[in-house]
Structure formats: structure tokens, C-alpha cells
Amino acid sequence: GAGVSQTPSNKVTEKGKYVELRCDPISGHTALYWYRQSLGQGPEFLIYFQGTGAADDSGLPNDRFFAVRPEGSVSTLKIQRTERGDSAVYLCASSLYPGSNSPLHFGNGTRLTVT
Amino acid sequence: AQRVTQPEKLLSVFKGAPVELKCNYSYSGSPELFWYVQYSRQRLQLLLRHISRESIKGFTADLNKGETSFHLKKPFAQEEDSAMYYCALSKSFGGAQKLVFGQGTRLTINP
Numbered sequence: 652g653a654g655v656s657q658t659p660s661n662k663v664t665e666k667g668k669y670v671e672l673r674c675d676p677i678s679g680h681t682a683l684y685w686y687r688q689s690l691g692q693g694p695e696f697l698i699y700f701q702g703t704g705a706a707d708d709s710g711l712p713n714d715r716f717f718a719v720r721p722e723g724s725v726s727t728l729k730i731q732r733t734e735r736g737d738s739a740v741y742l743c744a745s746s747l748y749p750g751s752n753s754p755l756h757f758g759n760g761t762r763l764t765v766t
Numbered sequence: 767a768q769r770v771t772q773p774e775k776l777l778s779v780f781k782g783a784p785v786e787l788k789c790n791y792s793y794s795g796s797p798e799l800f801w802y803v804q805y806s807r808q809r810l811q812l813l814l815r816h817i818s819r820e821s822i823k824g825f826t827a828d829l830n831k832g833e834t835s836f837h838l839k840k841p842f843a844q845e846e847d848s849a850m851y852y853c854a855l856s857k858s859f860g861g862a863q864k865l866v867f868g869q870g871t872r873l874t875i876n877p
Contacts, residue, residue, distance in 0.1 A: 654809070684863065693770075693852050693867030694810070707864060742810065749862040751798055751817070757810040 653677070655758035657743050663764045664733055672728040672761045676745030683726050684755065685718055686742040694742055700726060701749055733765045768793045770855050772868035779843050780876050787838040787871050789827075789853030798856040799836040800865070801827055805849045813838075813851070823847070843875045 656675040664670050676683050682701055686694035696710040700720045708718070715733075720726040730737055740760040746753040769792040779785055791797060801813040814822045816829040816836060827838045836853060850872050854865040 682862065686865075691869065693854070693870050694865070695867070696864050699862050699864060701862070707862060710864075744863075746863065751800075751815060751856055751861070751863055754812045755863055755865075759809055 655743055655745050655756050657741075657758035657761050659761060660759065661762045661764075663766060665766055666733060666735060668733050670730050670733055670763065672730075672741050672763070674726045674728070674743030674745075674758060676724065676726070676743070677756055678724075680745035680747050680756070681723070682746045682749045682753070683720060684744045684746075685726070685728050686744065688740045688742055688760070690739075697728070699749075706749075730763075733763075735765045738763055738765045768797075768855055768857055768866045770853050770866050770868035772851075772853055772871050774871050775869065776872050776874070778874045778876060781845055782842050785838075785840045785843045785847065785873065785875075787851050787853075787873065789836045789838065789868060791834050791836065791853075791855050793834075793855055793857070795857070798858075799827075799829055800854045800856070801825070801836075801838050802852040802854055802867075803849050804852070810852070845875045845877060848873060848875045 658673045684699050685697040688694045698708040698718050703723045715731045718728045740762050742760045744755040744757045771790045799816040803813045804810045825840045852870045853868040
């Protein structure tokens with residue numbers, strides 16, 4: 652079946668612009684996660700949704716970052732006033748339920764470049 | 767603070783040789799540890815969890831709480847094992863998978 656889908660696969664934007672990154676999780680998966688991976692680093696946790704609500708947003712670096720999941724399926728990560736330091740691969744993952752018995756399924760990521 | 771350290775960025779071994787990818791962690795509670803793998807042009811995927819105590823694709827990993835390590839081992843490397851490997855720690859045992867990842871080790875198996 653279809654895996655986690657992320658669009659766009661690549662996004663180039665100018666410093667100061669607003670961007671939206673989309674994640675389509677596997678159908679029926681209740682838990683959804685956003686991670687960010689900078690060059691040469693491992694993924695870094697940003698935010699976790701259980702259903703429609705953000706259960707843990709402690710990884711968001713500042714208030715320029717915001718994410719929603721209004722119907723408990725598709726999620727959008729929004730970044731305002733982008734900075735060059737925001738350049739990274741943004742990964743989305745979903746799992747059937749939150750616990751670690753339910754494996755995380757990652758998308759291919761969106762590569763964001765801020766010029 | 768929780769931290770995962772993978773001391774080797776690159777590791778190269780010959781086919782048929784044993785492989786050990788090192789992972790050390792820093793966490794005061796009871797961690798749950800994982801190994802994730804990313805093959806060329808593929809997505810990041812779970813390889814194994816310490817709690818499962820299973821062997822996947824010939825790989826095993828044992829949690830050593832005394833040494834705070836979770837090294838990944840395979841007795842005989844195969845060319846298809848070439849990939850990027852990440853060790854990860856979950857701060858919430860059995861709960862939401864808010865993972866802390868290491869920097870990763872790129873494993874190359876030479877023919």
C-alpha cells in the first residue's frame with residue numbers, strides 16, 4: 652500500500668518568505684510526527700500529533716514554526732519568515748498508534764532550501 | 767540531557783567480515799533504544815528495537831546499561847548492508863516515539 656507521502660519533495664524559497672510543507676500519513680495511522688534533519692545530523696524531533704491535537708510540540712525551535720492536523724489525517728508544517736538556518740530535510744512519520752510497539756513509517760522528506 | 771553518540775561517521779569493512787556499529791547514550795531513566803537504517807534512495811526505516819531482542823537481517827543489538835551502550839552487530843557482512851545507520855533513544859518508554867537520534871554511521875561493505 653501507499654506509504655507516507657510528503658509534498659513538495661523540494662522547496663527553494665527566499666529568506667523571509669512563508670512556506671508550507673504537507674504530509675499525508677498512512678491511512679488509519681493516528682500518530683503523526685515531524686522531524687527535521689540538518690546536513691550531517693540525525694533527525695531531530697519537532698512535534699507529535701495524536702489525532703487532531705498536538706500532543707507535544709516541545710521540539711519546535713521558535714514561534715515561527717507551527718503545524719496543524721485539522722482532520723486527524725493530513726498535516727501541514729508552516730514556517731513563517733524563513734531563515735537560512737531553516738534549510739534542512741523535513742521528515743514526517745506516522746504510526747498506527749503512539750507506542751513503540753507500532754513502528755514509525757517515514758516519508759521521503761521535503762528538502763527545504765532558504766536562499 | 768538525553769544524548770545519543772555514534773562515534774564513527776564512516777565505517778568500511780569487507781564482505782564476510784564482522785561488523786559492529788557503536789552507539790552510546792546518556793539518559794537517566796529507563797531508555798528504549800532503536801536502530802534505524804536508510805538504504806540508498808530509500809526512506810528511513812526501523813531495523814530493530816532493544817525490547818524485542820530479535821535478530822533482523824542478521825543484525826543484533828544488546829542494551830548494556832552499565833556501559834550505556836547499544837552497539838549493532840552482524841557476524842558476516844553482506845554487500846546489501848551498505849547503508850546509513852542511526853541509533854535512537856525514546857525518552858518515553860513504550861509511549862510516544864519522541865526520538866533522539868545519533869548523527870549516524872555510514873556503513874560501506876566492500877566486495
